[in-house]
Amino acid sequence: MVRRVDLAGAAHLVLPEGVRHLDPETAVFDAMLSGWERQQQSRFLRPETMAPRVRLIRRFAEFAGLYPWRWTPGEVEAFTADLVSGARPRAHSTIRGYQLTIRLFCEFITDPRYGWPTECEQRFGQVPAQICHEWNTVAHLSDVEGQPGRRALTYEEVQALFDAADARVEQIRSRGxxxxxxxxxxxxxxxxxYAYGxxxxxxxRLDLADFRLNSRAAGYGLFGSVQVRYGKASRGGPPKRRTVLTVPEMDWIVEVLNQWREEIRPLFSPAAHPAMWVTERRGRISxxxxxxxxxxxxxxxxxxxVHDLHSLxxxxxxxxxxFGYPPLMVQQQVGHAYQSTTALYTSVSDEFRNRLLEQSLHDHPELWETAP
Structure with a gap:
């Protein structure tokens, strides 16, 4: 027999004893989700991580038309089949993420330490089971699961994007x-x-104070570097911090930022608001x-x-x-823990690869010789 312990999310902590519910099944399901949220909070997961997970479990339960203690692997298979059908089938990575969320929820409600199996058996004569297995879920077989059409923009495409943004200013002015x-x-x-990746x-989440002087590039003034304070966090950890240096190939950004800080931003009347990017209502951009x-x-x-803001x-x-920067420096600039992650972002142009090939052939002229 498993001893009852006061773990965050345990059944006896979210289901008051001695209370008779008019709809006991709905009450228990809601309590399960509440307990799962508590368990995730104890792991320091952010609300923006937990909320979509809870919504998905409710969506899955509605699709199945059953409560968790009656779920079977067949419900997962039917849910997956529905996701890949229709006019807008979900991406491979999206389906795998959904299945992972269902697996995590099932792990929680089947763990005897939290008391949900006992609670369900006493109330409904059934116990929840793990319904996501290797044989009925999507395997993670590829490092890159994004849409094939998504890639880095060329220099011309980046310029076209900037030109369109600048043209919009003139269009609005011309129309009064x-x-x-x-x-x-x-x-x-x-x-x-784009200039800082x-x-x-x-x-x-950038603030004015996040831009700093870089003593090795004093000519850039206050925009020699930017301190990123809200980088992507690891599981349950706080946001990661990093400093991104302004590189010479993109030092045109210094003039842009100086103009914004000295001329344009004050016209929004931001008062003492610390945000770099403020709205017309003196708030932070969303x-x-x-x-x-x-x-x-x-x-x-x-x-x-297919491109989104992350494409920049x-x-x-x-x-x-x-430009020739070492992979390690690029990795540090963008805040990746592993170089393999940085490599996934990379789609160097044919022109760049041809330059490398020409340099290699120049350094090794014997490669030009015709094989016998």
Whole structure:
């Protein structure tokens, strides 16, 4: 017999004893989800990680038409079949993520230490089981599971994106409409995202004070580097920090940022707000707005719809490598724990590879000789 312990998420901590529920099945299911949230909170997972997981479990239960103690592997198979059918089938990585979430939930409710098997058996005469197994879930067989069409942008495509953002400013001004300041801000955001290889959240959470002097590049002034304080966290850990240096090939960003800081940002009347990117209502820019802004600019530039704001980060990695920076420095600039992750971002151009080939042939002339 398993001794009852006060683990975060245990049944006896979220289901009050001696209470008779009008709808006991719904009450137990809601308590399971509440307990699962507590268990994840004890592991320091963020709300933005937990909320989608809980929503997915509710969605799966609604699809199955059954409560967790009645789920079987067949429900997972039917759910997966539904995801891959229809006009918009889900991506391989998305389905694997859904199945992983269901597996984690089942691990929680089948663990006897949390008391849910005993609770379900006493109330409903059934116990929950693990329904996700190797034989009915998607295997992780490839390092790259993204859409094949998604790649780093070429230099010409990056320039087209920037030109479209700048053109929008002039279009708004020529029509005598409001919004030119916001368009100037959006153009500066796109250029900053690319020039430092930032993620969406990293861009949105930037403060003025995050830009720092680099004594080795004093000519860049306050924009010699940027301290990223909200980097991607590891499981249950705090956001990772890193310092990204301004590289000479992208030092045009210094003029952009100086103009934003000294001339444009004050017109938003931000008062003492610390955010680098402020809205017309003196708030911080949101991640959703960044996504919408990029989509609009991408359409204006006539670029493929498969690209999103993260494509600029992929482009940054690729272009730094083409500029000749060592992979280790590129890895540190973008905050990857492993070089293999940086490699996944890379799609160096044919022109760059041909230059490397020509250099190799120049260094080894014997390779030019015709084989007998």
């Amino acid at each position: 409409r409001k919004g030119s300041l916001a368009a100037l801000r959006d153009a500066a955001i796109l250029k900053t995202t 930032l993620r969406r959240r990293e861009v949105a 991640i959703n707005y960044l996504n919408e802004m990029f989509t609009r600019t991408r359409q204006d530039a006539g670029l493929d719809g 980060r992929h482009s940054y990695v690729t272009h730094l490598l083409e």
